[in-house]
Amino acid sequence: MLKTVLAAAAALSMGATLVVASEPSAKSPIEVARSAEKGSLKNPYTDENAEIVEQGKKLYFSKSCNGCHGGGGGGGMCPPLSNDVWIYGGDDDTLFRLIALGTDEISKDGYARVRTENVKGPMMQFGSLIKTEDDMWKIITFIRSNYRGGESNKYGTPPKP
Template sequence: MAWRRLARCRPLVFACIALLGACSTSAGDPGAVSDAAKAGGANEHGLARLRNPLEGDARAIAAGRDLFAGKACASCHGADARGGMCPSLVDRAWVYGDDDTTLYHLIREGSAGMRAHGYVRGGAAKAVGDMPPLGSAVSEQEAWQLLAWIRAHAAAESTGTR
């Protein structure tokens, strides 16, 4: 009986192990942002407005695809980013918002960081738990690469051109 319960938890255990492995590297201050990403002004939560400097860059998109698979993102969001234990990244139903500022900080600071900035989770997307902060595992450049791929992948999914 206990083995059956353990078998049901196996995907979560593997995801946690992969995430812990990804978080073992240091990538600096998760709040640090290069000048190239600053868009001017602040959003309603007091965060500097950001824009992805790598948006549409084919090499960045390819790197983001590889990071998505290699940083354990697929363990929670599914190999095709359509969701798994956590929300889909291709359906435009973002739980904190879909702008670059919000998504960058969500990747780097996780759900708890978003709440600390005053964000409130919206929508009813499935999530087993909070998104962990990946700031220690993902550099600023890598966060923008991931976001470039997610946006390109979502656009391809919505038009059926993937």
């Protein structure tokens, strides 16, 4: 921690701009999704962090996401998570809410299908199975690490407020 603070201080003294990522909370994903302003949720992790990807992979399998979306997110009885088609949008905020609340709840909040896929079943809410906001972001990071579509669509289009 001290090394991080000293490195930040040194960078600032050389004219760098400091960007502080918000730390994920221990709140449940449902609490976070219901209390955050639409469009404000942003993953603090990147899929370049192998440790976080591995933790997300373990959570993905332990919550049985693979049962519907396949082991690598390639689909199955539910849509793939690794191609260009983000049915409700692929931005962090939408994915977080979709997984936490499910399709029925986010539809009530004005989210609508923006693309289609061969499989059209509803997404059940997993916000009560995934214990913390941090765990949710790790799962989303694992999903991002398996994305095989075009780079320009990896993070989807953010929702309109």
